[in-house]
Amino acid sequence: MQDTKRAPEKVSLIIAIVDRGKGKRLTARMHDEGVRFDLCLLGHGTADSSLLDYLGLGETEKDIILGGIETARARPLLQKLKQEFSMERAGGGIAFSIPIVSVGGAQTLDFLAGHEEGGTKE
Numbered sequence: 001m002q003d004t005k006r007a008p009e010k011v012s013l014i015i016a017i018v019d020r021g022k023g024k025r026l027t028a029r030m031h032d033e034g035v036r037f038d039l040c041l042l043g044h045g046t047a048d049s050s051l052l053d054y055l056g057l058g059e060t061e062k063d064i065i066l067g068g069i070e071t072a073r074a075r076p077l078l079q080k081l082k083q084e085f086s087m088e089r090a091g092g093g094i095a096f097s098i099p100i101v102s103v104g105g106a107q108t109l110d111f112l113a114g115h116e117e118g119g120t121k122e
Contacts, residue, residue, distance in 0.1 A: 013098045018063050019063070022085065033073070036111075044061055
């Protein structure tokens with residue numbers, strides 16, 4: 001009998017930090033691109049204004065969005081977010097990805113990758 005299990009896909013965590021109030025629109029855009037898991041956190045920076053200016057984060061109240069996506073789709077998503085939310089200009093926000101190299105099982109990996117049904121059932 002042939003094994004029908006597929007190899008686990010690589011998953012990345014997208015992290016985006018934008019001014020408070022833009023998180024809802026950013027989350028909707030991420031969902032349009034296949035992100036099925038997200039978490040929106042409310043952040044408040046304590047850095048001095050010179051550091052905030054250097055990082056391009058003028059306001060101190062932020063929406064911090066975390067979302068899981070297949071690694072192969074992370075870079076195109078980041079490019080779209082950068083363009084749509086004007087992240088190349090100062091104060092536009094920042095978005096980046098981190099590869100997830102260890103999770104607690106195939107179902108968790110499938111969930112983070114955005115697969116509808118999750119892992120295999122036996």
